[in-house]
Amino acid sequence: MRYRLYNAKILSPNFESIIDGELHIDDKLISYIGDKLLSVESNDYDRQIDCHGDLLIPGLKNSHTHIFASFGRSKSDNLPLDRWLSEVIWPTEAKITGDDAYVLSLLGMAENIGCGVTGICDMYNHEIQRAKAASEIGIRIALTDSTNDFGGVDRIEDNYSILNSFDELVSYKLGFHAEYTTSKQLMQRISDIAHKYEEPIYVHNSETSKEVEDCLSRYNATPTEIMDSLGLFDYGGCGYHCVHFSDIDFEIFKKHDMVAVMNPCSNLKLASGIAPYYRFVDEGIKTAIGTDGQSSNNGNDIFREMYLTSVLNKVTSSDASKVNPIDVLKSATLGGCQCMRINNCGTLDVGSLADITVIDMTKPNMQPMLNPIANIVYSANPSNVKMTIVNGKILFEDGKFTTIDYDYVLKESNSICKRLYSL
Numbered sequence: 001m002r003y004r005l006y007n008a009k010i011l012s013p014n015f016e017s018i019i020d021g022e023l024h025i026d027d028k029l030i031s032y033i034g035d036k037l038l039s040v041e042s043n044d045y046d047r048q049i050d051c052h053g054d055l056l057i058p059g060l061k062n063s064h065t066h067i068f069a070s071f072g073r074s075k076s077d078n079l080p081l082d083r084w085l086s087e088v089i090w091p092t093e094a095k096i097t098g099d100d101a102y103v104l105s106l107l108g109m110a111e112n113i114g115c116g117v118t119g120i121c122d123m124y125n126h127e128i129q130r131a132k133a134a135s136e137i138g139i140r141i142a143l144t145d146s147t148n149d150f151g152g153v154d155r156i157e158d159n160y161s162i163l164n165s166f167d168e169l170v171s172y173k174l175g176f177h178a179e180y181t182t183s184k185q186l187m188q189r190i191s192d193i194a195h196k197y198e199e200p201i202y203v204h205n206s207e208t209s210k211e212v213e214d215c216l217s218r219y220n221a222t223p224t225e226i227m228d229s230l231g232l233f234d235y236g237g238c239g240y241h242c243v244h245f246s247d248i249d250f251e252i253f254k255k256h257d258m259v260a261v262m263n264p265c266s267n268l269k270l271a272s273g274i275a276p277y278y279r280f281v282d283e284g285i286k287t288a289i290g291t292d293g294q295s296s297n298n299g300n301d302i303f304r305e306m307y308l309t310s311v312l313n314k315v316t317s318s319d320a321s322k323v324n325p326i327d328v329l330k331s332a333t334l335g336g337c338q339c340m341r342i343n344n345c346g347t348l349d350v351g352s353l354a355d356i357t358v359i360d361m362t363k364p365n366m367q368p369m370l371n372p373i374a375n376i377v378y379s380a381n382p383s384n385v386k387m388t389i390v391n392g393k394i395l396f397e398d399g400k401f402t403t404i405d406y407d408y409v410l411k412e413s414n415s416i417c418k419r420l421y422s423l
Protein backbone atom coordinates (compact mmCIF):
# COMPACT_ATOMS: atom_id res chain seq x y z
CA MET A 1 0.00 0.00 0.00
CA ARG A 2 1.10 3.60 -0.64
CA TYR A 3 0.00 6.22 1.87
CA ARG A 4 0.44 9.99 1.88
CA LEU A 5 0.07 11.60 5.31
CA TYR A 6 -0.09 15.37 4.73
CA ASN A 7 -0.68 18.47 6.85
CA ALA A 8 1.39 16.65 9.44
CA LYS A 9 3.94 17.55 12.04
CA ILE A 10 6.84 15.08 11.94
CA LEU A 11 9.38 14.50 14.71
CA SER A 12 12.91 14.95 13.36
CA PRO A 13 15.36 12.02 13.62
CA ASN A 14 17.29 13.77 16.44
CA PHE A 15 14.02 14.31 18.37
CA GLU A 16 14.83 18.00 18.73
CA SER A 17 12.63 19.66 16.14
CA ILE A 18 9.30 19.26 14.40
CA ILE A 19 8.99 19.35 10.62
CA ASP A 20 5.77 20.71 9.09
CA GLY A 21 5.04 18.73 5.95
CA GLU A 22 4.19 15.27 4.85
CA LEU A 23 5.34 11.69 5.16
CA HIS A 24 4.81 9.00 2.56
CA ILE A 25 4.78 5.24 3.04
CA ASP A 26 5.55 2.82 0.25
CA ASP A 27 4.82 -0.74 1.33
CA LYS A 28 6.77 -1.22 4.58
CA LEU A 29 9.06 1.76 4.40
CA ILE A 30 8.96 5.52 4.79
CA SER A 31 9.58 6.80 1.27
CA TYR A 32 9.38 10.58 1.68
CA ILE A 33 9.52 13.22 4.41
CA GLY A 34 9.41 16.86 3.46
CA ASP A 35 7.49 19.91 2.42
CA LYS A 36 4.02 19.83 0.99
CA LEU A 37 4.11 18.49 -2.53
CA LEU A 38 2.86 20.95 -5.11
CA SER A 39 1.31 18.45 -7.44
CA VAL A 40 -0.13 15.14 -6.38
CA GLU A 41 -1.98 12.82 -8.64
CA SER A 42 -4.78 10.98 -6.92
CA ASN A 43 -3.67 7.67 -8.36
CA ASP A 44 -0.15 8.05 -6.91
CA TYR A 45 -1.39 6.71 -3.55
CA ASP A 46 -3.81 4.11 -2.26
CA ARG A 47 -4.90 6.64 0.33
CA GLN A 48 -4.19 10.29 1.17
CA ILE A 49 -4.71 11.20 4.82
CA ASP A 50 -5.12 14.81 6.00
CA CYS A 51 -3.44 14.80 9.44
CA HIS A 52 -4.84 18.25 10.39
CA GLY A 53 -1.61 19.08 12.21
CA ASP A 54 -1.31 15.81 14.13
CA LEU A 55 2.17 14.77 15.22
CA LEU A 56 3.93 11.72 13.76
CA ILE A 57 6.48 10.10 16.06
CA PRO A 58 8.44 6.83 15.77
CA GLY A 59 6.22 4.00 17.01
CA LEU A 60 6.10 3.64 20.78
CA LYS A 61 7.59 0.40 22.11
CA ASN A 62 6.56 -1.56 25.16
CA SER A 63 9.94 -3.01 26.07
CA HIS A 64 8.79 -5.31 28.82
CA THR A 65 5.44 -6.96 29.28
CA HIS A 66 3.81 -10.35 29.77
CA ILE A 67 1.27 -9.99 27.04
CA PHE A 68 -1.44 -12.40 28.16
CA ALA A 69 -1.23 -11.44 31.84
CA SER A 70 -4.52 -9.61 31.62
CA PHE A 71 -6.04 -12.73 33.22
CA GLY A 72 -4.68 -11.38 36.52
CA ARG A 73 -5.74 -7.74 36.15
CA SER A 74 -7.28 -6.50 39.41
CA LYS A 75 -7.33 -10.03 40.81
CA SER A 76 -4.94 -9.41 43.72
CA ASP A 77 -3.79 -5.86 44.10
CA ASN A 78 -2.32 -5.73 47.57
CA LEU A 79 0.40 -8.38 47.72
CA PRO A 80 4.22 -7.96 47.52
CA LEU A 81 5.96 -9.51 44.51
CA ASP A 82 6.96 -12.85 46.06
CA ARG A 83 3.49 -13.63 47.49
CA TRP A 84 1.74 -12.23 44.42
CA LEU A 85 3.72 -14.63 42.20
CA SER A 86 3.52 -17.76 44.35
CA GLU A 87 -0.05 -17.42 45.64
CA VAL A 88 -1.89 -15.96 42.63
CA ILE A 89 -0.03 -15.74 39.34
CA TRP A 90 1.81 -19.06 39.09
CA PRO A 91 -1.15 -21.24 40.20
CA THR A 92 -3.45 -19.49 37.70
CA GLU A 93 -0.88 -19.62 34.88
CA ALA A 94 -0.73 -23.40 35.33
CA LYS A 95 -4.37 -23.61 34.18
CA ILE A 96 -3.88 -21.56 30.98
CA THR A 97 -4.03 -23.57 27.76
CA GLY A 98 -2.43 -22.63 24.46
CA ASP A 99 -5.81 -21.51 23.11
CA ASP A 100 -6.31 -19.32 26.20
CA ALA A 101 -2.87 -17.78 25.72
CA TYR A 102 -3.69 -16.98 22.08
CA VAL A 103 -6.95 -15.16 22.90
CA LEU A 104 -5.54 -13.34 25.93
CA SER A 105 -2.53 -12.32 23.80
CA LEU A 106 -4.93 -10.74 21.30
CA LEU A 107 -6.47 -8.81 24.19
CA GLY A 108 -3.08 -7.63 25.42
CA MET A 109 -1.95 -6.68 21.92
CA ALA A 110 -5.17 -4.74 21.33
CA GLU A 111 -4.51 -2.78 24.51
CA ASN A 112 -0.99 -1.97 23.31
CA ILE A 113 -2.00 -1.04 19.77
CA GLY A 114 -4.70 1.27 21.16
CA CYS A 115 -1.97 2.95 23.22
CA GLY A 116 0.07 3.64 20.08
CA VAL A 117 2.50 0.78 20.66
CA THR A 118 4.01 -0.67 17.49
CA GLY A 119 6.44 -3.14 19.06
CA ILE A 120 6.41 -5.34 22.15
CA CYS A 121 9.19 -7.12 24.00
CA ASP A 122 7.27 -9.93 25.63
CA MET A 123 8.37 -12.55 28.15
CA TYR A 124 6.09 -15.56 28.65
CA ASN A 125 5.53 -19.16 27.68
CA HIS A 126 3.12 -20.39 24.94
CA GLU A 127 5.54 -18.85 22.44
CA ILE A 128 3.88 -20.20 19.28
CA GLN A 129 0.46 -18.86 20.28
CA ARG A 130 1.88 -15.41 21.01
CA ALA A 131 3.78 -15.40 17.72
CA LYS A 132 0.60 -16.44 15.88
CA ALA A 133 -1.44 -13.66 17.52
CA ALA A 134 1.18 -10.99 16.70
CA SER A 135 1.60 -12.20 13.14
CA GLU A 136 -2.15 -12.27 12.47
CA ILE A 137 -2.84 -8.76 13.75
CA GLY A 138 0.41 -7.25 12.47
CA ILE A 139 2.23 -5.98 15.56
CA ARG A 140 5.99 -6.34 15.86
CA ILE A 141 7.06 -8.60 18.72
CA ALA A 142 10.28 -9.84 20.31
CA LEU A 143 9.49 -12.98 22.29
CA THR A 144 11.92 -13.48 25.15
CA ASP A 145 12.31 -16.82 26.85
CA SER A 146 11.01 -17.25 30.39
CA THR A 147 12.82 -20.45 31.38
CA ASN A 148 13.32 -21.07 35.10
CA ASP A 149 13.64 -23.99 37.52
CA PHE A 150 10.04 -24.97 36.76
CA GLY A 151 10.98 -25.79 33.16
CA GLY A 152 11.53 -24.42 29.70
CA VAL A 153 15.21 -24.89 28.95
CA ASP A 154 14.64 -27.94 26.76
CA ARG A 155 12.55 -25.91 24.31
CA ILE A 156 14.95 -22.97 23.95
CA GLU A 157 16.91 -24.13 20.91
CA ASP A 158 13.80 -25.35 19.06
CA ASN A 159 12.09 -22.02 19.77
CA TYR A 160 15.19 -20.20 18.57
CA SER A 161 15.11 -21.83 15.16
CA ILE A 162 11.31 -22.01 14.71
CA LEU A 163 10.33 -18.53 15.93
CA ASN A 164 13.16 -16.62 14.28
CA SER A 165 11.85 -17.78 10.92
CA PHE A 166 8.13 -17.58 11.82
CA ASP A 167 7.26 -14.15 10.40
CA GLU A 168 9.14 -10.94 9.64
CA LEU A 169 7.35 -9.25 12.57
CA VAL A 170 8.39 -11.93 15.06
CA SER A 171 11.76 -12.52 16.66
CA TYR A 172 12.81 -14.76 19.52
CA LYS A 173 15.42 -13.83 22.11
CA LEU A 174 17.24 -15.98 24.61
CA GLY A 175 16.53 -15.32 28.25
CA PHE A 176 15.18 -16.61 31.53
CA HIS A 177 12.79 -15.40 34.19
CA ALA A 178 15.17 -14.21 36.92
CA GLU A 179 18.11 -15.18 39.10
CA TYR A 180 15.82 -15.97 42.04
CA THR A 181 13.86 -18.56 40.05
CA THR A 182 16.82 -20.09 38.22
CA SER A 183 19.60 -22.24 39.65
CA LYS A 184 23.24 -21.48 38.95
CA GLN A 185 23.53 -24.70 36.95
CA LEU A 186 20.59 -23.73 34.77
CA MET A 187 21.92 -20.19 34.28
CA GLN A 188 25.22 -21.73 33.15
CA ARG A 189 23.39 -23.93 30.66
CA ILE A 190 21.57 -20.89 29.26
CA SER A 191 24.87 -19.02 29.07
CA ASP A 192 26.32 -21.89 27.03
CA ILE A 193 23.39 -21.58 24.59
CA ALA A 194 23.92 -17.78 24.39
CA HIS A 195 27.56 -18.40 23.49
CA LYS A 196 26.65 -21.03 20.91
CA TYR A 197 24.38 -18.57 19.08
CA GLU A 198 26.24 -15.37 20.12
CA GLU A 199 23.01 -13.85 21.37
CA PRO A 200 22.06 -11.40 24.15
CA ILE A 201 20.11 -12.39 27.26
CA TYR A 202 16.83 -10.88 28.50
CA VAL A 203 16.01 -11.25 32.18
CA HIS A 204 14.26 -9.66 35.17
CA ASN A 205 17.04 -8.09 37.18
CA SER A 206 17.18 -6.52 40.65
CA GLU A 207 13.48 -5.75 40.80
CA THR A 208 13.20 -5.86 44.61
CA SER A 209 15.61 -5.33 47.50
CA LYS A 210 14.74 -8.84 48.74
CA GLU A 211 15.85 -10.33 45.40
CA VAL A 212 19.23 -8.59 45.71
CA GLU A 213 19.67 -9.42 49.42
CA ASP A 214 18.85 -13.10 48.85
CA CYS A 215 21.29 -13.25 45.93
CA LEU A 216 24.01 -11.61 48.02
CA SER A 217 23.52 -14.19 50.77
CA ARG A 218 23.51 -17.04 48.21
CA TYR A 219 26.51 -16.02 46.12
CA ASN A 220 28.04 -12.95 47.83
CA ALA A 221 27.25 -11.20 44.54
CA THR A 222 24.36 -9.13 43.15
CA PRO A 223 22.12 -10.68 40.47
CA THR A 224 23.95 -8.62 37.83
CA GLU A 225 27.34 -9.74 39.14
CA ILE A 226 26.51 -13.44 39.32
CA MET A 227 24.92 -13.42 35.85
CA ASP A 228 27.92 -11.56 34.44
CA SER A 229 30.32 -14.01 36.10
CA LEU A 230 28.56 -16.85 34.24
CA GLY A 231 29.10 -15.09 30.92
CA LEU A 232 25.40 -14.46 30.37
CA PHE A 233 26.00 -10.90 29.18
CA ASP A 234 28.96 -11.57 26.89
CA TYR A 235 26.76 -10.73 23.91
CA GLY A 236 24.82 -7.99 25.72
CA GLY A 237 21.21 -8.12 26.76
CA CYS A 238 18.43 -6.36 28.60
CA GLY A 239 17.55 -6.10 32.27
CA TYR A 240 13.93 -5.61 33.22
CA HIS A 241 13.25 -3.27 36.18
CA CYS A 242 16.85 -2.59 37.34
CA VAL A 243 15.58 -0.91 40.50
CA HIS A 244 18.22 -1.83 43.08
CA PHE A 245 21.57 -1.36 41.34
CA SER A 246 25.08 -1.14 42.81
CA ASP A 247 27.95 0.87 41.33
CA ILE A 248 29.40 -2.40 40.00
CA ASP A 249 26.06 -3.28 38.36
CA PHE A 250 26.12 0.01 36.45
CA GLU A 251 29.67 -0.75 35.30
CA ILE A 252 28.66 -4.21 34.08
CA PHE A 253 25.74 -2.79 32.07
CA LYS A 254 28.03 -0.18 30.57
CA LYS A 255 30.76 -2.71 29.75
CA HIS A 256 28.38 -4.98 27.85
CA ASP A 257 26.38 -2.15 26.19
CA MET A 258 23.18 -3.49 27.78
CA VAL A 259 19.73 -1.93 27.93
CA ALA A 260 18.02 -1.12 31.23
CA VAL A 261 14.23 -1.30 30.88
CA MET A 262 12.21 0.92 33.22
CA ASN A 263 8.83 -0.32 34.53
CA PRO A 264 7.86 2.37 37.02
CA CYS A 265 4.15 1.69 37.42
CA SER A 266 4.63 -1.99 38.29
CA ASN A 267 7.48 -1.12 40.65
CA LEU A 268 5.28 1.35 42.49
CA LYS A 269 2.26 -0.95 42.70
CA LEU A 270 4.31 -3.88 44.01
CA ALA A 271 6.18 -1.51 46.36
CA SER A 272 9.47 -2.58 44.76
CA GLY A 273 11.10 0.86 44.56
CA ILE A 274 12.10 3.44 41.95
CA ALA A 275 14.65 2.65 39.24
CA PRO A 276 17.48 5.21 38.86
CA TYR A 277 16.64 6.23 35.28
CA TYR A 278 18.56 9.51 35.38
CA ARG A 279 21.74 7.70 36.45
CA PHE A 280 21.47 5.23 33.56
CA VAL A 281 21.07 8.19 31.20
CA ASP A 282 23.88 10.19 32.83
CA GLU A 283 26.22 7.19 32.55
CA GLY A 284 25.38 6.69 28.87
CA ILE A 285 23.65 3.33 29.41
CA LYS A 286 20.88 2.54 26.93
CA THR A 287 17.37 2.72 28.38
CA ALA A 288 13.92 1.59 27.31
CA ILE A 289 10.49 1.70 28.91
CA GLY A 290 7.93 -1.04 29.47
CA THR A 291 4.77 -1.66 31.41
CA ASP A 292 5.36 -5.15 32.83
CA GLY A 293 2.25 -7.34 32.76
CA GLN A 294 -1.32 -6.20 33.25
CA SER A 295 -1.47 -8.27 36.44
CA SER A 296 1.01 -6.02 38.21
CA ASN A 297 0.49 -2.63 36.62
CA ASN A 298 -2.56 -2.92 35.96
CA GLY A 299 -2.46 -1.48 32.45
CA ASN A 300 -0.31 -1.40 29.35
CA ASP A 301 -0.25 2.39 29.02
CA ILE A 302 3.17 3.51 27.85
CA PHE A 303 2.22 7.20 28.30
CA ARG A 304 1.74 6.62 32.03
CA GLU A 305 5.14 4.89 32.14
CA MET A 306 6.84 7.83 30.41
CA TYR A 307 5.27 10.26 32.87
CA LEU A 308 6.26 8.21 35.90
CA THR A 309 9.79 7.57 34.61
CA SER A 310 10.28 11.30 34.51
CA VAL A 311 8.57 12.57 37.65
CA LEU A 312 9.74 9.79 39.97
CA ASN A 313 13.34 10.52 39.08
CA LYS A 314 12.82 14.21 39.77
CA VAL A 315 11.75 13.18 43.28
CA THR A 316 14.57 10.69 43.91
CA SER A 317 17.19 13.14 42.65
CA SER A 318 15.56 16.07 44.53
CA ASP A 319 16.10 18.00 41.32
CA ALA A 320 13.17 19.22 39.22
CA SER A 321 15.55 19.86 36.32
CA LYS A 322 16.50 16.18 36.11
CA VAL A 323 15.15 14.06 33.28
CA ASN A 324 14.77 15.64 29.86
CA PRO A 325 11.46 14.69 28.16
CA ILE A 326 13.39 14.14 24.93
CA ASP A 327 15.41 11.41 26.68
CA VAL A 328 12.22 9.81 27.95
CA LEU A 329 10.56 9.81 24.52
CA LYS A 330 13.75 8.39 22.99
CA SER A 331 13.70 5.59 25.60
CA ALA A 332 10.09 4.76 24.70
CA THR A 333 10.77 4.67 20.95
CA LEU A 334 14.40 4.36 19.79
CA GLY A 335 15.41 2.68 23.08
CA GLY A 336 12.74 0.06 22.53
CA CYS A 337 14.21 -0.75 19.12
CA GLN A 338 17.66 -1.07 20.71
CA CYS A 339 16.21 -3.37 23.37
CA MET A 340 14.49 -5.59 20.80
CA ARG A 341 17.35 -5.23 18.30
CA ILE A 342 14.99 -4.03 15.62
CA ASN A 343 17.10 -2.18 13.10
CA ASN A 344 16.07 0.72 10.93
CA CYS A 345 12.99 1.55 12.98
CA GLY A 346 13.55 3.93 15.91
CA THR A 347 13.45 7.26 14.08
CA LEU A 348 11.41 8.75 11.27
CA ASP A 349 13.79 8.68 8.31
CA VAL A 350 13.37 7.95 4.62
CA GLY A 351 14.15 4.26 4.20
CA SER A 352 13.17 3.36 7.78
CA LEU A 353 10.47 0.84 8.58
CA ALA A 354 7.09 2.58 8.68
CA ASP A 355 6.31 1.97 12.39
CA ILE A 356 4.59 5.21 13.36
CA THR A 357 2.37 6.52 16.14
CA VAL A 358 0.15 9.46 15.17
CA ILE A 359 -0.73 11.74 18.09
CA ASP A 360 -3.88 13.89 17.91
CA MET A 361 -2.61 17.32 18.90
CA THR A 362 -6.02 19.00 18.75
CA LYS A 363 -7.23 17.56 22.07
CA PRO A 364 -7.30 20.04 24.99
CA ASN A 365 -4.51 18.21 26.88
CA MET A 366 -2.15 18.69 23.92
CA GLN A 367 -2.71 22.45 23.70
CA PRO A 368 -1.00 24.84 23.47
CA MET A 369 1.85 23.29 21.53
CA LEU A 370 4.64 25.26 23.17
CA ASN A 371 6.65 22.06 23.61
CA PRO A 372 5.01 19.08 21.84
CA ILE A 373 7.47 16.52 23.23
CA ALA A 374 6.89 17.67 26.81
CA ASN A 375 3.16 17.51 26.08
CA ILE A 376 3.54 13.85 25.09
CA VAL A 377 5.63 12.89 28.15
CA TYR A 378 3.74 14.91 30.78
CA SER A 379 0.19 15.29 29.44
CA ALA A 380 -0.69 12.65 26.88
CA ASN A 381 -2.74 9.51 27.40
CA PRO A 382 -4.01 6.76 25.06
CA SER A 383 -7.00 8.91 24.02
CA ASN A 384 -4.49 11.05 22.11
CA VAL A 385 -3.53 8.16 19.81
CA LYS A 386 -5.08 8.84 16.42
CA MET A 387 -3.41 6.06 14.50
CA THR A 388 -0.97 3.16 15.01
CA ILE A 389 0.98 2.02 11.95
CA VAL A 390 3.26 -1.05 11.87
CA ASN A 391 5.32 -2.14 8.88
CA GLY A 392 3.36 0.29 6.70
CA LYS A 393 -0.03 -1.08 7.75
CA ILE A 394 -2.64 0.87 9.74
CA LEU A 395 -3.65 -1.28 12.74
CA PHE A 396 -5.65 1.31 14.69
CA GLU A 397 -7.42 4.45 13.56
CA ASP A 398 -9.88 6.75 15.32
CA GLY A 399 -10.53 4.25 18.10
CA LYS A 400 -11.05 1.25 15.83
CA PHE A 401 -8.89 -1.82 15.31
CA THR A 402 -8.48 -2.74 11.66
CA THR A 403 -7.04 -6.24 12.13
CA ILE A 404 -8.68 -7.43 15.37
CA ASP A 405 -12.21 -8.76 15.80
CA TYR A 406 -12.52 -7.07 19.15
CA ASP A 407 -16.04 -8.35 19.91
CA TYR A 408 -14.70 -11.91 19.59
CA VAL A 409 -11.68 -11.14 21.79
CA LEU A 410 -13.87 -9.52 24.44
CA LYS A 411 -16.31 -12.42 24.61
CA GLU A 412 -13.68 -15.17 24.58
CA SER A 413 -11.30 -13.54 27.05
CA ASN A 414 -14.09 -13.05 29.59
CA SER A 415 -15.14 -16.65 29.16
CA ILE A 416 -11.55 -17.82 29.79
CA CYS A 417 -11.26 -15.78 32.98
CA LYS A 418 -14.54 -17.12 34.29
CA ARG A 419 -13.19 -20.64 33.82
CA LEU A 420 -9.79 -19.86 35.36
CA TYR A 421 -11.40 -18.56 38.52
CA SER A 422 -14.39 -20.95 38.42
CA LEU A 423 -16.83 -18.05 38.48
Ligand SMILES: [Zn+2]
Binds near residue numbers: 204292
Ligand atom coordinates in the same frame (compact mmCIF):
# COMPACT_ATOMS: atom_id res chain seq x y z
ZN1 LIG B 1 8.05 -8.79 34.25
